[in-house]
Amino acid sequence: MKNSIVITGTPGVGKTTVARELAKTEGYRLIELNTIAKEVGALAGQDPDRGASIIDETKLKRELARVLKSEGAKFIVEGHYGEIVPPRFVERAVVIRLDPRILRMRLIERGYAQSKVDENVQAEILDSCLVNAVEVFGEGIVLEVDATGLDFPQLLMSVREAISGRGLPPGSVNWLTRLQKEGVLHEFLR
Ligand SMILES: Nc1ncnc2c1ncn2[C@@H]1O[C@H](COP(=O)(O)OP(=O)(O)OP(=O)(O)O)[C@@H](O)[C@H]1O
Ligand SMILES: [Mg+2]
Numbered sequence: 665m666k667n668s669i670v671i672t673g674t675p676g677v678g679k680t681t682v683a684r685e686l687a688k689t690e691g692y693r694l695i696e697l698n699t700i701a702k703e704v705g706a707l708a709g710q711d712p713d714r715g716a717s718i719i720d721e722t723k724l725k726r727e728l729a730r731v732l733k734s735e736g737a738k739f740i741v742e743g744h745y746g747e748i749v750p751p752r753f754v755e756r757a758v759v760i761r762l763d764p765r766i767l768r769m770r771l772i773e774r775g776y777a778q779s780k781v782d783e784n785v786q787a788e789i790l791d792s793c794l795v796n797a798v799e800v801f802g803e804g805i806v807l808e809v810d811a812t813g814l815d816f817p818q819l820l821m822s823v824r825e826a827i828s829g830r831g832l833p834p835g836s837v838n839w840l841t842r843l844q845k846e847g848v849l850h851e852f853l854r
Pocket of ligand 1: 673674675676677678680681682743744770797811814819825851
């Protein structure tokens with residue numbers, strides 16, 4: 665019963681903005697992972713070092729399975745730990761990517777602490793969300809969308825295409841190579 669599209673990616677790449685618009689225009693039921701985790705009490709506390717919530721994964725997976733088995737509905741599930749969605753429901757996982765330089769500016773603008781900015785930017789450079797998605801859902805299910813330089817309507821169009829199976833296969837985006845070519849990689853290796 666594959667009735668769900670997962671939108672994942674590093675915090676700040678634009679998942680929530682895209683997912684809300686798709687839900688509104690295309691009749692998906694929207695599940696925001698951070699919201700549902702809060703609602704069902706699957707936030708198992710705070711990691712004081714990282715300023716991030718710890719997720720009770722078992723509880724959240726159980727709740728997702730309960731909701732996603734609704735007959736006849738189609739879902740968009742968005743969040744930076746999209747790999748938590750039980751794979752039997754997942755028709756497509758779209759990983760939104762963003763140039764680490766732009767991501768860094770966005771996260772600074774959000775007022776994130778330096779350590780949290782660095783952690784997220786490094787996760788983007790190391791393809792963390794992509795790797796997690798491929799590990800759980802398999803290569804054939806996952807596509808990347810590079811949001812770099814796209815305005816919102818263009819990003820939305822690219823995500824729609826990826827949902828329908830036209831997009832970048834895993835491994836297409838390579839920030840390490842790009843940053844190195846452009847001579848700025850050292851700025852990210854602090
Ligand atoms: N294509 C775009 N161009 C410019 N800014 C964008 C674009 N898409 C989203 N943004 C902006 O980037 C910021 C982050 O977007 P959003 O909150 O959707 O990210 P997110 O991936 O859901 O992050 P988080 O995982 O922390 O919830 C917002 O201020 C949003 O307006
Ligand atoms: Mg969000």
